[in-house]
Amino acid sequence: MEKLKTKDGSETLFNPLFKEAYHSIKAGAFTESLYKFVYPCGIDKLAERKNSIKILDVGFGLGYNVASAVYVASQTDKNSKLDIISVEIDESILTKLNLVNYPLQLKPIIKEILKGKVSEFKIGKETYKVYEANSNKFSLKIIFGDGRNILKNLAEERYLFDAVFYDAFSPKVNAEMWTLDIFNIVFKLMTKEAILATYSAALSVRKALLDVGFKIGLVEPVGRKSYSTVATKGGEIPPLPEKEKIRIKTSPYACVMRDKTLSTPREIIYNNWLKEVEMRKKLFPQSL
């Protein structure tokens, strides 16, 4: 698997199946974790207020977001403990962590993660393969399978999280994780104050987050021009600028991806969305 050096010196990998890198090369893998996920979700503030913080990590990948959250929380309050559930489709992901030379701050945390064990985990009636790792700073369960199915079962069992790192590959190649239907489920999994953070600036994603009932806000860009996105029911997030509200109302791209059965193949979800965009372009040519 091809190793890539990112702008801040931290390393990432290129995923040949999705044809994307796990992190933004221009922003930096570690920087991206901190400034698009950990701080926008307010993990530092949560660590000041709570002893135990429940995090939902969608797309464990190389574990940067998880390890950065543990790092920031322990810097803020030595006694804080993170209770993390990650979902991940790639059962071979942990072998990929061994290929990466992590930043010094994250190395000891990744080492703790790699001491974990595989077992089974029941959510409702379904049993999943799980990788579990524990330390005095965190407890981590990486649940393996299609995120759609795992999140649906977690919601049915009324799991609730204080923060959500939403980090699938891009909507173009990983459409199943960016639909209105999956965000409907994620909405149910969050406490009132919880913040979801994602690197995505896609209009389809912002529209879907709004349509399921979140308020959304924008986060200062790192390594590119576009702002990333945060969503919450009633927590504190930066405002959504008027200009962006207008784009979401008028752009032909601001229509949602759909996956009513939560089992539609990703290519079909994406192609259906493209067709709708083309139709909207003809209907509203002036708003391109």
Ligand SMILES: C[S@@+](CC[C@H](N)C(=O)[O-])C[C@H]1O[C@@H](n2cnc3c(N)ncnc32)[C@H](O)[C@@H]1O
């Ligand atoms: C951009 S990477 C995540 C990077 C990671 N958050 C980190 O901090 O290193 C996206 C991850 O989502 C996983 N993924 C893609 N589709 C998925 C799905 N349907 N269900 C669960 N995980 C999925 C991929 O295997 C990949 O590991």
